[in-house]
Amino acid sequence: MAIPATAPTRTGLIEVSDFNLAYDTIDGAVIAVRDADLVVNPGEFVSIIGPSGCGKSTFLNAVAGFLKPTSGTVTVDGEPVKGPSADRGMVFQQYSLFPWKTVRENVEFGLKMRGMGKSERAVAARTLLGLAGLSAFEDHYPDRLSGGMKQRVGIVRALATGPKVLLLDEPFGALDAQTRVIMQQILTNLWQRLGISVLFVTHDIDEAIFLSDRIYVMTARPGTIKAEVTVPLPRPRDAALQLSPEFVQLRADLGALIREESLKAMGGELNEDALKGLAVNLNGANLAEVV
Amino acid sequence: MNSIAMTSAAKSAPIAAPFHLAGDGGAVHRSAAPGHIVLRPERDTVAATPVPDRSVAGRARRWLKLNAHTIRATLLGALAIGLFILAWHVVTVNRMTFYVRFLNVPSPEQVLESARTAFSTGAFLNHIYISCRRIFIGFALAAVVAVPLGLLMGRFQLLKEFVFPVSEVLRPIPAIAWVPMSIMLWPTNEESIVFITFLGSFFPILLNTLHGMANVDEVLVRAARCLGATERATFREVYFPAVLPQVFTGLTVGMGVAWVSLIAAEMISGQFGIGYFTWEAYSLVQYPDIALGMITIGVLGLASSFLIRIAGRAVTPWSRAK
Numbered sequence: 322m323a324i325p326a327t328a329p330t331r332t333g334l335i336e337v338s339d340f341n342l343a344y345d346t347i348d349g350a351v352i353a354v355r356d357a358d359l360v361v362n363p364g365e366f367v368s369i370i371g372p373s374g375c376g377k378s379t380f381l382n383a384v385a386g387f388l389k390p391t392s393g394t395v396t397v398d399g400e401p402v403k404g405p406s407a408d409r410g411m412v413f414q415q416y417s418l419f420p421w422k423t424v425r426e427n428v429e430f431g432l433k434m435r436g437m438g439k440s441e442r443a444v445a446a447r448t449l450l451g452l453a454g455l456s457a458f459e460d461h462y463p464d465r466l467s468g469g470m471k472q473r474v475g476i477v478r479a480l481a482t483g484p485k486v487l488l489l490d491e492p493f494g495a496l497d498a499q500t501r502v503i504m505q506q507i508l509t510n511l512w513q514r515l516g517i518s519v520l521f522v523t524h525d526i527d528e529a530i531f532l533s534d535r536i537y538v539m540t541a542r543p544g545t546i547k548a549e550v551t552v553p554l555p556r557p558r559d560a561a562l563q564l565s566p567e568f569v570q571l572r573a574d575l576g577a578l579i580r581e582e583s584l585k586a587m588g589g590e591l592n593e594d595a596l597k598g599l600a601v602n603l604n605g606a607n608l609a610e611v612v
Numbered sequence: 613m614n615s616i617a618m619t620s621a622a623k624s625a626p627i628a629a630p631f632h633l634a635g636d637g638g639a640v641h642r643s644a645a646p647g648h649i650v651l652r653p654e655r656d657t658v659a660a661t662p663v664p665d666r667s668v669a670g671r672a673r674r675w676l677k678l679n680a681h682t683i684r685a686t687l688l689g690a691l692a693i694g695l696f697i698l699a700w701h702v703v704t705v706n707r708m709t710f711y712v713r714f715l716n717v718p719s720p721e722q723v724l725e726s727a728r729t730a731f732s733t734g735a736f737l738n739h740i741y742i743s744c745r746r747i748f749i750g751f752a753l754a755a756v757v758a759v760p761l762g763l764l765m766g767r768f769q770l771l772k773e774f775v776f777p778v779s780e781v782l783r784p785i786p787a788i789a790w791v792p793m794s795i796m797l798w799p800t801n802e803e804s805i806v807f808i809t810f811l812g813s814f815f816p817i818l819l820n821t822l823h824g825m826a827n828v829d830e831v832l833v834r835a836a837r838c839l840g841a842t843e844r845a846t847f848r849e850v851y852f853p854a855v856l857p858q859v860f861t862g863l864t865v866g867m868g869v870a871w872v873s874l875i876a877a878e879m880i881s882g883q884f885g886i887g888y889f890t891w892e893a894y895s896l897v898q899y900p901d902i903a904l905g906m907i908t909i910g911v912l913g914l915a916s917s918f919l920i921r922i923a924g925r926a927v928t929p930w931s932r933a934k
């Protein structure tokens with residue numbers, strides 16, 4: 322299959338440095354993210370993985386402009402991020418399609434906000450929907466669509482305004498495993514054709530490896546960057562790649578890193594010994610008999 | 613792919629049911645050998661679905677089947693109303709008394725007769741017209757004030773903190789308790805009745821709009837902002853449509869309270885209107901007119917709620933599917 326070479330890109334450089342985010346409680350400030358640094362080069366696909374609650378979504382929301390860091394800087398192409406803007410498209414796990422707008426009106430939304438005329442934006446939206454295989458559904462309301470379709474609309478809507486970067490917050494988390502794999506291929510395809518920078522948050526290691534050029538691993542809260550991995554796998558990638566030794570090795574390495582953090586995130590009671598059942602003394606009885 | 617084996621026996625064996633393992637017609641369940649994937653043979657083309665009966669009788673039968681529930685509900689409803697009228701007839705014609713006295717209560721026939729007389733003169737229709745006009749003005753004013761106020765209070769916390777306490781103090785006062793005050797406040801009787809109708813519907817509309825605003829999905833607001841929506845555009849494109857269903861709930865409830873308030877006000881201080889008509893019938897010992905007035909109020913209330921529901925469905929087409 323001929324995939325056009327990645328378009329040469331000059332825009333879409335995300336730089337986050339010395340990022341700290343804390344919020345006040347009655348017991349004092351709670352640190353959510355601590356001393357995090359991150360770079361997404363123009364046209365690069367970068368993922369952040371980490372245990373749940375580690376602040377990876379917080380981080381993404383700061384790049385989107387919804388949260389201000391307590392200290393540190395977030396810039397896109399050298400410009401400090403001051404608030405949300407159409408320069409930074411965002412895709413949410415909960416789809417977040419406007420239920421009162423049809424599929425096409427959802428996709429047109431960003432263009433409408435920019436003041437584009439009715440017929441012009443309909444043409445643009447139809448093209449994008451065609452790309453996502455949703456032409457037949459343009460006049461449907463979102464609640465008639467499946468999860469995979471909704472998220473295709475979500476992605477296409479975020480891309481419609483031609484953003485410099487695309488931010489995705491666990492976009493496929495609510496989808497079943499088979500649909501997720503197909504969505505990953507659709508996303509890869511769109512990304513390669515558009516040459517846009519992508520920052521992708523997930524807790525799915527396979528997904529991060531399959532999609533990314535580079536992966537940042539975050540620690541349990543207070544979240545900070547624990548490791549950075551450049552994925553050595555060639556593109557285009559297909560499902561068979563997941564069986565290659567490099568993929569398997571990378572998955573094992575990342576799995577070990579995350580497991581450590583997940584156990585921390587789940588609370589002090591859990592450690593490797595406890596999980597093996599050694600921490601509870603059953604006096605030789607079978608657990609099934611005790612319970 | 614040496615682990616995938618076609619079972620040759622399956623090809624000849626008849627296929628009994630779709631989920632039986634291949635090869636034996638489902639009599640004995642034989643598992644695939646470990647590590648092997650056993651492909652089922654391709655099915656012959658699926659038997660064509662039977663051609664539907666397109667005759668009138670066939671269509672009628674399917675229509676009955678599909679609408680059985682609605683038909684049952686309609687019949688039961690009609691039956692219940694019929695029984696109610698029958699019971700009414702029995703207790704009034706026989707002038708029954710069991711602690712509750714039906715001595716002077718008009719029978720359905722008498723009410724029908726008085727309705728015939730009432731509708732033949734312009735006076736009764738004029739009462740209806742005046743009540744409807746009061747409802748319309750009072751309710752429309754309430755909607756025009758309460759909906760935008762609710763939207764703004766939902767969006768701007770400061771405004772809500774300022775207005776909400778006053779509204780909470782005034783809200784529990786029944787509209788009927790406002791009658792004396794209202795008569796003092798407004799120069800004409802007409803205005804004071806409209807004001808009471810306004811008050812009755814105002815609070816349900818305001819509270820429902822506020823409630824709707826509190827439940828707007830924050831992620832939709834974020835999505836809009838990420839797509840370049842300004843504050844105003846977010847209000848117009850996200851908050852407003854998001855609260856519309858809840859606004860219409862408020863309007864429906866508000867309409868109900870508006871009728872309650874209107875009738876009370878008319879009974880106390882009116883010279884026209886269906887509430888006045890009903891009360892006057894009592895004073896003039898025209899008992900059938902009492903029931904006529906009551907039934908008319910019921911029908912008008914039902915009709916106005918129905919109209920609001922229709923309007924609500926028309927402006928929220930996305931929720932129609934459910």
